[in-house]
Amino acid sequence: MSINHIAKSWVLAVGLSMAASQMAAADPVVLKFAPFASPGQAAYEQFYKPWSEKVTASSNGALTIDLRGGTSIVNNQNVYDRVMNDVVQIGFVLFNYIAGKFPLAESARCPIWPTIPSTVPTRCGGSIKAARSMANSIRRSH
Numbered sequence: 067m068s069i070n071h072i073a074k075s076w077v078l079a080v081g082l083s084m085a086a087s088q089m090a091a092a093d094p095v096v097l098k099f100a101p102f103a104s105p106g107q108a109a110y111e112q113f114y115k116p117w118s119e120k121v122t123a124s125s126n127g128a129l130t131i132d133l134r135g136g137t138s139i140v141n142n143q144n145v146y147d148r149v150m151n152d153v154v155q156i157g158f159v160l161f162n163y164i165a166g167k168f169p170l171a172e173s174a175r176c177p178i179w180p181t182i183p184s185t186v187p188t189r190c191g192g193s194i195k196a197a198r199s200m201a202n203s204i205r206r207s208h
Contacts, residue, residue: 096130099156100140100148110135114158131156 099118103110118131140148145157146164161171 094125094128094130096132097155098132098134098139098153100134100145100154101158102137102140102142102145103158104136 099114101110101114103114105111105115114133114135118133122129122131134154139154140157142159142163145154145159146167148154149157161168165172
């Protein structure tokens with residue numbers, strides 16, 4: 067083995083060692099999660115809080131979920147915009163509050179075989195025919 071080869075190997079080992087120590091000392095990624103449920107509410111206490119704690123614990127220090135309960139940061143009308151503008155990184159919203167953003171998800175609220183025809187015009191673009199057309203296009207795409 068030549069001295070040049072040994073020197074290159076040593077420099078590579080030192081560089082990798084330094085990079086590894088910097089990665090280990092790096093701050094964890096912190097993701098703010100604002101579900102707009104308040105502490106004390108069942109959804110917060112039984113779902114959002116345990117989920118956040120489990121994800122944080124499972125990451126071995128690489129990730130922290132910063133749970134922000136209540137409506138001080140987000141509410142059901144602005145949660146999508148808050149996530150898109152990086153005010154929070156994780157949000158929870160029902161699709162009816164963000165109509166038009168996820169068109170395929172909106173098809174779930176349209177009856178495939180309507181049982182109450184009076185609801186079809188307002189929910190599915192104007193007619194039973196529109197509802198069936200939407201359902202058929204979804205079936206074809208899968």
